[in-house]
Amino acid sequence: EADIYQTPRYLVIGTGKKITLECSQTMGHDKMYWYQQDPGMELHLIHYSYGVNSTEKGDLSSESTVSRIRTEHFPLTLESARPSHTSQYLCASSVGRGPGGYTFGSGTRLTVV
């Protein structure tokens, strides 16, 4: 019943390749986020968006970039993958101020070899 979708679920890719992690939501949420999480560790906010054409970097510096051309779509791109990018990437969306909370996708587990 997920309303936020991430693809691929798992990705193994070679060093130097360009990759795009997809995230789409059907709830009409204005705000969307990308978090990075290593196994057993904290979630770190790496990108967020307040709405179409609005993107900003989060608390954790990341070499990835994002775009928000449509409300429902918030892809994350790595121009040249490196082993240090190996991690789980979680996309989320929220209504913004007031009650409601975040809705997370199932995540993409990225392994760069």
Added chain:
Amino acid sequence: LAKTTQPISMDSYEGQEVNITCSHNNIATNDYITWYQQFPSQGPRFIIQGYKTKVTNEVASLFIPADRKSSTLSLPRVSLSDTAVYYCLVGDYKLSFGAGTTVTVRA
């Protein structure tokens, strides 16, 4: 953004009630308190949210005192499947999840 403090870990047994207290001394007037649950290799899942007093749903209860500087998540009669990391968050956007509380339920 309000900072939260919660225990790193808690152990329990099946059928017991688990209470996790979170401190948020600098909570803002319009901040909501939200708790999430995360299983390994999955995204966090919304459990419950409240502003003041007590909130209850089919999964948990949330107790918030009048000063709102802390909150307690109560999980009634836990089972093995409740073993997870539980996060307490204050605010409504650009949330920092912190380390959360690892709850381990044993048979």
